[in-house]
Amino acid sequence: MQVMLVSAGELSTSATIPLADDDDDDDGEDEALRDARALDSPHYEVKELSELPEQWRRAKVAWLCKEVPSHRQATLLRLLNAQRKWVTQEDLSYVAVHCMRIRENEAGFRVYKWMSQQHWFQFDFALATRLADYLGKDRKFSKCREIFDEIVNRERVPSESTFHILIVAYLSAPIEGCVEEACTMYNSMIQIGGYSPRLSLHNSLFRALVRKPGGGSKHYLKQAEFIFHNLVTTNLEIQKDIYSGLIWLHSYQDVIDRGRITELREEMKQRGLEESVDVLLSVLRACSKEGDVEEAEITWLKLLDTGYSLPSQAFVYRMEVYAKIGEPMKSLEIFKGMQEAGIPTSVVAYHKIIELMSKAQELKITEALMDEFIGSGKKPLMPSYIDLMNMYFNLGLHDRLESTFSECISRCRPNRTIYNIYMDSLIRVGNLEKAEQIFNEMITGGTVNTNARSCNIILGGYLTSKEFVKAEKIYDMMHQKKYDIDPQFLDEIEYILRLNKKMMKKPVKLKLDEEQREILMGLLLGGVRIESDEQKKIHAVFFEFREDSDVHSVLKTHIHERYHEWLTSFCMLRDGNDEVPYRFSTVAHSNFGIFADQFYRSGRPSIPKLIHRWLSPRVLAYWYMQGGLRTSSGDIVLKLKGGSREDLERVVRTFQMRSLNCKVKRKGRISWIGFQGEAANRIWELMEPYVLEDLKDVLKPEGQKMVLEEKLNDSIQLNHVV
Structure with a gap:
């Protein structure tokens, strides 16, 4: 739908406002944004300047059209405040539409906001929608959302174009939290607005969900399934990357729904879509979490048949499968095979094999792998140091644990986990004084900090050594911080408090220090x-x-x-x-x-x-x-x-x-x-x-x-x- 208006310099002619183009966009127009051009917006018209009743009013409105876009917010507010005695909603609506025509959409927004705060303002759905759409096309999602919320607060349902454009604006913003807002708008568009989104919008939102690394994307599975469901129920084309993306999300879940993965793969087969390397890697990842060796080997052979160079991640998943069924040496064999095949050993591969060997308590192998990892110059080393120290702790090799702790903090940024392991080791060997020193270092250092585990470790040390006064102080600190006390210490703490004629403390009254x-x-x-x-x-x-x-x-x-x-x-x-x-x-x-x-x-x-x-x-x-x-x-x-x-x-x-x-x-x-x-x-x-x-x-x-x-x-x- 088109909007009729006249420019300030052409008092006798009318012009048409097209939807704002994005010719400057280096990446070209987004398909979802192009689809917005086909969506109807409410029809909106303003009078031509020649239709205004008084000559002086026509002149002043034309002057505002010239001045408003050239001023910043503070000056613009002063300018508008000075026109209170004569200006009307009709006048300012014309100015706002003029700003949209010349692509000064932020100026139009400021005029609209000032106008909406006046006592004579009557809400105009068509103007609000038009302005929201223009702001959204300019990627001004916060201002677009502000007008969107105003429309909702006026008990009106925003137009399909406003929903669509606002979602695209959110997806275009490289700001944390915008994808979540886009999902909220998408759901509202369907459930509250009753609209059927275009195919491009479904696809754009889905791709945004799977764009993050696996750990961050896995929480979007429910939303991704909702998008997939809408594609199916509206008989829209489901592209290959939608299937592969959904399988990828399922493979990152803590609890794998193998039935759903199988169902999606079967649908791909029925539609004649070939399984890509990404799909096969996702299936292999799912197998690694469940220890399904048979399916993993079938998938591995399919990966080999693709003829592509296999990523190191595929070897990592295969290593994990065999570790799940209690064959860590087979995992080591796969790791060595990867190196012999000339495939670069990734950081993830080192992390995984050191984790598996340390859990299997293969001391010499783990130490050799750790030396190799350090010698490679790859980082981060911290996850592998944690695995190594846990192995030493479980084997009772406290001297090696201490030297590894010193080596770790000299190479890596201090980490609370390794401090806790070291402190627990000191308690085990009876070195309470050193453990207390480490605990105090964690508190005063400001970088590592203590947590519930740290406090429970030192509390256990004090109780074992009959340091009841210090134990009570730790108990007070844990109570203040709302840390959970290890159940094995509760009886002893209650006994100490009874000796001092005290009761177990009730929740403290919160107060900022x-x-x-x-x-x-x-x-x-x-x-x-x-x-x-x-x-x-x-x-x-x-x-x-x-x-x-x-x-x-x-x-x-x-x-x-x-x-x-x-x-x-x-x-x-x-x-x-x-x-x-x-x-x-x-x-x-x-x-x-x-x-x-x-x-x-x-x-x-x-x-x-x-x-x-x-x-x-x-x-x-x-x-x-x-x-x-x-x-x-x-x-x-x-x-x-x-x-x-x-x-x-x-x-x-x-x-x-x-x-x-x-x-x-x-x-x-x-x-x-x-x-x-x-x-x-x-x-x-x-x-x-x-x-x-x-x-x-x-x-x-x-x-x-x-x-x-x-x-x-x-x-x-x-x-x-x-």
């Missing part, structure tokens, strides 16, 4: 968010860390431990799992109210008015670790989200009062505050005592004076994020 408060302030400045339930006056903190950041991979473990007692039960680690997720959240609690009030206004990030009192060295350090970066030239840059220009000026003045000169770049609601040369050194001196030990070398400025103007005049080089 001073350090937790400062850390949270820094994290909030760095981008951590708070969600509030205004009716119940409770608030939850959502911690999110980037998977592509070395700094965040260390920081997340520290934060998870530091706020352990506040975390939801779902976010706490269970069953010996030491892998901290990149996203976790606290329980909703009134104690976070002051932070919600100060750092969020009307649901948007903001800057506290008393920020000059709160910017302590610890707050700065956690702000830097969460939302800062060190540029390639060694300068320090802090990212600040939200807040007005006045808020930003208040932050800058706070730095200037401390003789910390800085440069600022503001783009939308994001600000970058840069420190160069001597200023970078001075702010680092303030932060360094509170920066995690393992991150100091990564985040420390280089100290020489560098020119920062060029970076801040355009944009920060995000590829330098550490």
